[in-house]
Amino acid sequence: MYKLRRYSQVNQLVEAQNLTSFMRRLNYFKFLALQDKKMLEEMRLEKEKLERLQYQQMIKRQDLGIKARKQAEAKAQHEYQKKKEVARLLQVQKDKAYYEREMKALEAESRRIADYLRELYASRSNRMSTVPLGSGRFSSPILGGTMTSPYGWRVHPIFGTRRLHTGMDFGVGAGTPIRAADHGVVLDASWMGGYGKAVMIDHGQGIVTLYAHTSAFYVRPGQKVRKGQIIAAVGSTGYSTGPHLHLEVRKNGSPVDPLPWFR
Ligand SMILES: [Zn+2]
Structure with a gap:
């Protein structure tokens, strides 16, 4: 123009x-x-x-x-966190239910063992020795192994529930040889519910040792064993979260702290 x-x-x-x-x-x-x-x-x-x-x-x-995207992102993140929290709570409930079932099964088995031993002590055809069979001083059932969890009351770290740990644990690899803590006679070597494959040895005068969660037995009921003799192998049978030996000392059927026998 x-x-x-x-x-x-x-x-x-x-x-x-x-x-x-x-x-x-x-x-x-x-x-x-x-x-x-x-x-x-x-x-x-x-x-x-x-x-x-x-x-x-x-x-x-x-x-x-940007604002809308940020808002959407924040919303998605919030929903994800909410879902995660719900899932976590469900898992805790599931874990707690499993834990309670496990605890009840172990307690039931513990009572069954106590009843079984008391019946043996009370019966006329008493298979239990009334004289001491052992030295009264125990040697470690795991050679060079140290106790990883003592006998006594435990509070669950998440559920907060109290529970009596009826024995002492030795956290060692599966297959590790388990030795008789003292001289005695094998009372039982069988599946014992929550205890899994377990061995019981009578040491006389109402004292019995119990070795739980084993993977294999090397002895049979009625067999005499010597202190330190290999009787079984460490495993994780029954209610167990990993390979370990759970050792119990039973006095007239009831579980007691095994520690005094090791002193
Ligand atoms: Zn234990």
Whole structure:
């Protein structure tokens, strides 16, 4: 538009018939050129304004997008945490139910063993020795093994429930030989519920040792054993969370702290 007009202006100037007319036209064209310049400037400003506006709107849209995305992310994260918490609670309930079942099974088996021993002591055909068979001093059933959990009351770290640990544990690898703590006669070597595969040795005078969660027996009921003799292998049978020997000392059927016999 600008160029086109300039061309026609030159033509009109050339065609001017006198100076006055020429000067008038020149002034008029100068005015027009000025107007054009102003208009162009206005258009440029208008264009810039529009571009600025578009840019601002784009930024606003982006900000809104980021905000919406952040909100969605926060919501998803919150829902995920909620689901995780529910799953955790369900797992705890499941674990607790399993733990309680396990505890009840072990307690039931412990009572059954106590009843069984008391019946033996009370029966006429008493298989139990009334004279001491052993030395009265125990040697470790695990050669060089140390006790990892003592006899006594335990509070569950998560459930907070109290439970009597009826023996002492030796946490050692599966297959580790288990030795008779003292001389005696094998009373039983069989599956004993929550105790898994277990061996009981009569040491006379109401004292019996019990070796639980074993993986294999090397003795049979009625067999005489000597202190330190290998009688079984460590395992994780019955209610057990990993390979270990659970050793119990029974006095007239009831579990007592084995520690005094090791002193
Ligand atoms: Zn134990």
